[in-house]
Amino acid sequence: MDTLIAIRNLAKTYQRGNQDVPVLLDVTLNIAAGDYVSLMGPSGSGKSTLLNLIAGLDKPTSGSLKVGGIELADLSEADMARWRANNVGFIFQFYNLMPVLDAFENVELPLLLTGLGRAERRERVELALSMVGLGDRMDHYPNELSGGQQQRVAIARALITDPLLIVADEPTGDLDRQSADDVLNLLDRLNQELGKTIVMVTHDPQCAARAKNQVHLVKGELMPTPGAH
Ligand code: ADP
Ligand code: MG
Secondary structure (H helix, E strand, O other), rough: OOOEEEEEEEEEEEEEEEEEEEEEEEEEEEOOOEEEEEEEEEOOOHHHHHHHHOOOOOOOOEEEEEEEEHHHHOOOOOHHHHHHHHOOOEEEOOOOOOEEEEHHHHHHHHHHHHHOOHHHHHHHHHHHHHHOOOOOOOOOOOHEEEEEEEEHHHHHHOOOOOOOOOEEEOOOOOOOHHHHHHHEEEEHHHOOOOOOOEEEEEEOHHOOOOOOOEEEEEEEEEEOOOEEE
């Protein structure tokens, strides 16, 4: 299969005051188009840092990170923002919905950056919210929805622009088991039915086992996956 994400000798060091905080030391990894990868590791091992680099939210200190052949570090801030808007859907632990917008408007938001007309936006938002089982909750505000429902709105928002890549950072971390299962079932469908490439950070082995492949990050480096040959 084609490689979508090619990471070579990637390093990331944060600066705090005049101190260096090395977080990713030397990460090399390929992720194929259509793959569904879970990124595991202890708290503080650099999972969110790596995910944010892959999603173009931050830039590496050194090394190479290409997504769809584009070296993200070479893009200007403006080009990177445009690249993210067109190519990446985001799912966060705490949903990150806008509290003053209802479910419909939250899902529509990424489409306002595209040239789509109102009627087509409506059609797509309704389809996405139906897919996540919230066709009857479109005019509900986030505080009128359960955590699981809010995360399903966030999933609809992540897929609305038909992105190449979906990144999820502890998407079930704040949910009960049933709601977590609903979210994981939806991620399966995005991967299997819509062919989306997914990278999901989690420290929950049960959750990680739902992905097609697992990688483990320990102290800023990838460890061989237990059981892999
Ligand atoms: P994980 O998601 O695996 O828990 P993170 O990638 O969030 O880990 O963080 C890894 C390490 O990097 C932690 O020690 C954290 O304190 C540090 N870190 C994360 N973001 C920053 C930042 N913006 N500035 C300085 N240090 C940071
Ligand atoms: Mg994290």
